[in-house]
Amino acid sequence: MTIGHAIVGGFSITIGYHRLWSHRSFQACIGIRILLAAFGAGEVQWPILWWVKHHRAHHTYTDTDQDPSNAKRGLLFSHIGWLLGLNEAAWGPADVSDLEDDPVVIWQQRLYYPILVVVGFLLPTTVAYYGWNDWKGGLLYGGLTRVVVTQQITFLNNSVAHASWAGSQPYSTKTTARNVRFLSFLNLGEGNHNFHHTFPVDYRSGVEWREPNVSRWVIWLWGKLGLAFDLKTVSPREIERARLIQKRGGIYQRLYYNEHNTQSLSQLPRITWDEYRSRSKCGNLLVSIGGAVYDVAGFMDEHPGGRDLIQKFIGKDATESYYGHHLHSPDAEGILERLCVSRLADDLH
CATH class of the missing domain: 3.10.120.10 (Cytochrome b5-like heme/steroid binding domain)
Structure with a gap:
């Protein structure tokens, strides 16, 4: 029960908070949005509006003082220090006005704490009580332990996925973001972080078959079933161009774009x-x-x-x-x- 709740809750963050609401990588029917919002609240990672605001600021001002989880301030700060000494006034501005028209987002914002208690703690406690007469185990493991573990797994994307000693950067070195394959096993496909920072709007967050990415295939399946639509992807040409430029180095990248832009503008x-x-x-x-x-x-x-x-x-x-x-x-x-x-x-x- 605990593992199942953690997986569903994990999808609510990776698919819902992140790919659906933060990056608008796809659209979903209202039933899917309600489930993602409800189980997302149960993960105790704050309301959608707050989460999206900090995540968009992270992408817009990556590795600067206006980045909420600036990786250049060290692993401990990027993992949890930025929360312990929370200073939202230092964040760069991030627009979330598009979400203020989403009734599901507003519903979760207004009822966040009741939903958090019901889905995050009462649900696993009730299931354990009626299932095998162990409400204390349901509360401890399905509630408290699950929340702590899933939070730390999410935070790893701010810390380890931006650490200079971890993973690889096959698409871009403009930021500290890196692909860390083992993270994708833990966070349901979010470990392809170099790809994601290079192509943030792509719902797949990675294209290599050997990269574990369960969230991608769940969204793809929803699309086939008509539960999700407008799935955004980057063209293979753009991906391969980024890979080639990265392989040849930064000097080639500047020369390529300067020459290419000059030729394009002249026409x-x-x-x-x-x-x-x-x-x-x-x-x-x-x-x-x-x-x-x-x-x-x-x-x-x-x-x-x-x-x-x-x-x-x-x-x-x-x-x-x-x-x-x-x-x-x-x-x-x-x-x-x-x-x-x-x-x-x-x-x-």
Whole structure:
């Protein structure tokens, strides 16, 4: 019973809190969302809104002082120290407004503690009492012990999966995130952390057949059954490009993108800064980065940091923000390449 409850609760974090609500990697029917929210509360890892806020900040400001679990402050801090000395004021801003329209998220937020007590502790206690007349064992092992163990397994993704001595970095070295295979056995597929930080919107969180990733296949099965939809993936071309760039090293990566971006921009139509501003004011969702103009209308809800971070740069120059606040992954560069629609004239603002 304890193991079963831990697995279901683990899925509520890996599939629900993480891939569904934090990254919007897929959508699910309301029944699935209610189950994930209820068992997620039973894991005692705080409400969805709080969890998503800290996780999006972690992705947006990885390895900086604005990262809630900044791995560069040491293993103990990234594992649990950031919680013991909780200082939310130091976190970088993260937008969760998209979740405020989800009735399941709001329901869990309002009734978090009653749900926590019922699902996290009364449920295993009641099952043990009526099943084999051992309510104390149900409370101790199915409740308290399970919560402590599953919390520590979750925290390993903040610590060990960002430790310099662990795992590998086949996709990117822009952050400390690493693929640590043995973690995926413990946390139901979340150990492919280098892949995840490189391609955060991909629901699979890993593509290698030898990588244990039960959460991926549960989502895939739900998709086949019609319980989940809009499963987002990154193209094999983008994945292989990231792998190749990483294999050849950082210098090649900079040269590749500089040359590629120069060639791509030269083929795009030119517009003036005033024309760019005018189109934006007329309702076009355009953002300027490094002299190029990107149509972000179809990407707003997929941005890992939330749509508001993009919204505030509509019709403005986001170059400093894009390159200054966060080391974007090769996947981000690939997305920009697809969204680019024009280039700005040289005599701009």
